[in-house]
Amino acid sequence: MPGTYTEAQIAATIDHAVLKPDFTRAEVDRELDIAAEWGVWSACVRPSDVGYAVTRLEGSGVRVCTVIGFPHGTTSTAAKVAELRRAFDEGATEFDMVVHIGALRSGEDAYVRDDIAAVVEAAGGLISKVILETSYLDEEQIARGSRLTEEGGATFVKTSTGFAGGGATVDHVRLMRASVSPAVQVKASGGVRGLDAAIAMLDAGATRLGTSASATILGELRARLAGDDATGAEDTSSY
Known part of the structure; x- marks a missing residue:
C-alpha cells in the first residue's frame, strides 16, 4: 500500500499494544476500549489478560493477540508452546513470540529455527510473528533472523518488543523485507x-504496526483529512 492511506487501511495494520507490566485492570480496560473505538486489527495483550480481553472485545471486530516468551525470549521451547496453547484455549488468534536472542547472536541457527517451528506448529495455522529485538542485533543477525523466521514457517517477522531501549527503524524494516520472500510479512x-x-x-515494507499510540496515529490522520477537506483539497479520502 505505498503512497496514500485511508483511515480504515491504517487501522487494519495496527496491533494495539496493551503490554505494560504495571497496567492495572482499569488501564487495561481503557486500552481495550481505545482499540474498539478506533477499530484496529487487534489488541495485543499480556498472556494473563487474554480471556478477559476476548470477553471485553466481543462483538467489536477487534481480534486478541498475545505475546509468547515475552519480553526476553529465553524461556524453553516447551514453555513457549505451553504458553501459546493456554492463550489459544482462552481465545487468542495471533501470537507474537520472542526469538531466543542469545541463540541468534551466537549463530545457533538450528536451535532458533526449531524454536520458531515448534511455536508455529502449536499455532495450528493461526498467525504467528517472530520478534527479533533488532536493537540487540547487527544487520547480519537481523537478516539471518528474518530468514530463520521464514524457515520456521512463521507468518511475520517483527522488529521489537518495545522494552529493550530501542524500536523499529525504517532501515531495519527494509532489511527485513529484503531478507524474506513475499510469503512472510513484516x-x-x-x-x-x-x-x-x-x-x-508501511512505505518501507511493513504490513503490520505494533503501537500503543493507535489513537494518536489515527487521530492525526483524521485531523489531516478534515483539514484537507476544509481547504478544498481534491483528494480527501486518503493520506
Whole structure:
C-alpha cells in the first residue's frame, strides 16, 4: 500500500499494544476500549489478560493477540508452546513470540529455527510473528533472523518488543523485507508513536504496526483529512 492511506487501511495494520507490566485492570480496560473505538486489527495483550480481553472485545471486530516468551525470549521451547496453547484455549488468534536472542547472536541457527517451528506448529495455522529485538542485533543477525523466521514457517517477522531501549527503524524494516520472500510479512513495533512514523514503516515494507499510540496515529490522520477537506483539497479520502 505505498503512497496514500485511508483511515480504515491504517487501522487494519495496527496491533494495539496493551503490554505494560504495571497496567492495572482499569488501564487495561481503557486500552481495550481505545482499540474498539478506533477499530484496529487487534489488541495485543499480556498472556494473563487474554480471556478477559476476548470477553471485553466481543462483538467489536477487534481480534486478541498475545505475546509468547515475552519480553526476553529465553524461556524453553516447551514453555513457549505451553504458553501459546493456554492463550489459544482462552481465545487468542495471533501470537507474537520472542526469538531466543542469545541463540541468534551466537549463530545457533538450528536451535532458533526449531524454536520458531515448534511455536508455529502449536499455532495450528493461526498467525504467528517472530520478534527479533533488532536493537540487540547487527544487520547480519537481523537478516539471518528474518530468514530463520521464514524457515520456521512463521507468518511475520517483527522488529521489537518495545522494552529493550530501542524500536523499529525504517532501515531495519527494509532489511527485513529484503531478507524474506513475499510469503512472510513484516511487523514494525516499538517507537511508532505518530502518523508520519507509521506511514514511513508501511512505505518501507511493513504490513503490520505494533503501537500503543493507535489513537494518536489515527487521530492525526483524521485531523489531516478534515483539514484537507476544509481547504478544498481534491483528494480527501486518503493520506
